[in-house]
Amino acid sequence: xxxxxNVAAQERFGAEVAxxxxxxxxxxxxxxxxxxxxPAPDQGPGPEGFKSFWSTFRTGFPDLAVEAVCMVADDDSVxxxxxxxxxxxxxxxxxxxxxxxxxxxxVQVTRFADGRMVERWGSSDELGILKQIGVLx
Numbered sequence: 235x236x237x238x239x240n241v242a243a244q245e246r247f248g249a250e251v252a253x254x255x256x257x258x259x260x261x262x263x264x265x266x267x268x269x270x271x272x273p274a275p276d277q278g279p280g281p282e283g284f285k286s287f288w289s290t291f292r293t294g295f296p297d298l299a300v301e302a303v304c305m306v307a308d309d310d311s312v313x314x315x316x317x318x319x320x321x322x323x324x325x326x327x328x329x330x331x332x333x334x335x336x337x338x339x340x341v342q343v344t345r346f347a348d349g350r351m352v353e354r355w356g357s358s359d360e361l362g363i364l365k366q367i368g369v370l371x
Contacts, residue, residue: 237307240346244305244312247351252300252318255292257285265350272356275327294326295336303339313343318358322367329369336366 247263250256264281273279277287292298298320305314317339322332342356364370 235346235349237309239349240310240312240344241305241307243346243349243351244307244314244344245302248300248302248316251288252298255288255296255298257288257292260285260288263351265347265352268351268353270354270356272354274358274360291326293324294322294331295320296323297321310347311343311345313341315339315341326367327364327369329364329367332367332369334367336363338362338366 243263246259250259251263260281264284266281268281268284270277270279270284273283274287274291277283298318300316300318303315303317305312307313317337319335319337321335322329324331338359340356340358342354344351344355345353361370
């Protein structure tokens with residue numbers, strides 16, 4: 235697939251999964267042997283683990299908005315820096331809703347094959363989220 239196809243798949247992931255909560259789309263966007271090199275705590279392997287993570291994250295922050303701030307792509311990979319905002323309105327990481335807003339940044343690199351995500355490396359400000367919702371100082 236082309237660089238444009240990979241960017242389109244990454245943008246679709248952002249729009250449909252991250253921002254709209256349609257975790258079932260992960261089955262279309264991720265290869266069956268998808269490997270997340272930097273899974274969230276308690277995230278299982280493969281597409282099912284990725285779906286579980288996004289379901290949990292969207293439960294905690296149902297108004298989540300993820301914006302790509304910078305994106306760079308080649309024929310195999312898409313790298314992006316992003317900003318995520320939302321309000322802690324449900325259980326997240328074992329913490330009941332606090333009603334507090336979050337505004338965090340992260341980066342990720344995703345490798346694609348045949349138009350599907352096959353590997354992901356990333357870093358999200360998980361500590362910043364916990365501090366902003368008031369469960370850590």
